[in-house]
Amino acid sequence: MRAIQIDRFGTPDVLRLVDVGPPESGTGEVVVRSVATSINPVDDKTREGAIGEGTPPLPMTLGWDLSGVVVDGGDSGLRAGERVIAMSHQLSSGRGTWAELVALPAQAVAVAPQSVGPVEAATLPLPGLTAVQTLDWLALSAGERLLITGAAGAVGGLALQIARAHGVEVDALVSRDAQTAFARAHGADRVVTDPAAVRERGYDAVFDTYGAFLTEAVVDGGRYASIATQAGPVPDLSARGVRTTVHQVREDGAGLAELAGLVDRGAVRLRMESAYGIGEARAAHEHFRRGGLTGKIALTF
Numbered sequence: 001m002r003a004i005q006i007d008r009f010g011t012p013d014v015l016r017l018v019d020v021g022p023p024e025s026g027t028g029e030v031v032v033r034s035v036a037t038s039i040n041p042v043d044d045k046t047r048e049g050a051i052g053e054g055t056p057p058l059p060m061t062l063g064w065d066l067s068g069v070v071v072d073g074g075d076s077g078l079r080a081g082e083r084v085i086a087m088s089h090q091l092s093s094g095r096g097t098w099a100e101l102v103a104l105p106a107q108a109v110a111v112a113p114q115s116v117g118p119v120e121a122a123t124l125p126l127p128g129l130t131a132v133q134t135l136d137w138l139a140l141s142a143g144e145r146l147l148i149t150g151a152a153g154a155v156g157g158l159a160l161q162i163a164r165a166h167g168v169e170v171d172a173l174v175s176r177d178a179q180t181a182f183a184r185a186h187g188a189d190r191v192v193t194d195p196a197a198v199r200e201r202g203y204d205a206v207f208d209t210y211g212a213f214l215t216e217a218v219v220d221g222g223r224y225a226s227i228a229t230q231a232g233p234v235p236d237l238s239a240r241g242v243r244t245t246v247h248q249v250r251e252d253g254a255g256l257a258e259l260a261g262l263v264d265r266g267a268v269r270l271r272m273e274s275a276y277g278i279g280e281a282r283a284a285h286e287h288f289r290r291g292g293l294t295g296k297i298a299l300t301f
């Protein structure tokens, strides 16, 4: 079967379309035939060799997102032919999803949203789970105030929509004027591009997607979650009674089922910039690296 692998770190030129044997599935696993996947920042960093300690051994198959069709549901209750989505924690397991067949624990797999096609659905798993799990940690109630930094990015844009669906009041910090319309259209009240314009002590919680560390924005006794692992820990705010975390996404089929429901109810809209065939992975990575994106880049099988 075809897979996208690297056997050394570097620019997109190190991506190779190779022929490898099918995965061996173990007890409690589901085998999925891939229809599409997508590119996330972690894939770019892994390919470059920027992750460092904890990177799976070379050669490795890249990829975290998966949208496809069940080939063998094992004892999961999923039927062969059923459309599913999944997220594989590629860095911890080495199981990349940029392969024609992928075996994953049944708990990492969920039935796909019915209202979008399989390519669009492939843009949901990693950013969607990061958004729902971090929002769960922030434990916001309807009417509470949330600041999202990077609110027009993949994770931030989904977090904005999910928080609004739960009645949370959201303000947004985005990187450029072109992103303000997206944030407003998806329910953000106040949208700024200048971190200095963010309200001090204005928020019950902050969801920080790029390591802005706007710690003055959160009220005493509030919550501050970052997902920017590379930026290091959130400064200690315990003297102000603020709880902090750097959230690490985890495989979570129940979270994916919740996300699929939000998509099917129209509460979450997915954004795709473009789709490339799996044989065009290098061009897709170049596109990803140029930035200025308004949605995800998918890879199709």
Ligand SMILES: NC(=O)c1ccc[n+]([C@@H]2O[C@H](COP(=O)([O-])OP(=O)(O)OC[C@H]3O[C@@H](n4cnc5c(N)ncnc54)[C@H](OP(=O)(O)O)[C@@H]3O)[C@@H](O)[C@H]2O)c1
Pocket (backbone or CB within 6 Å): 040, 041, 042, 126, 127, 130, 149, 150, 151, 152, 153, 154, 155, 156, 173, 174, 175, 176, 209, 210, 227, 228, 229, 246, 247, 248, 249, 291, 292, 293
């Ligand atoms: N810890 C975890 O488990 C986990 C999980 C998923 C993602 N992540 C990490 O979280 C980050 C976001 O992921 P993503 O998929 O949402 O990436 P993304 O789609 O590239 O979104 C990042 C957003 O932040 C914006 N941004 C970056 N620097 C900014 C700045 N200085 N001021 C204002 N906005 C800024 C970007 O704007 P531009 O488009 O203008 O650059 C973009 O809209 C990545 O570093 C990723 O590796 C961590």
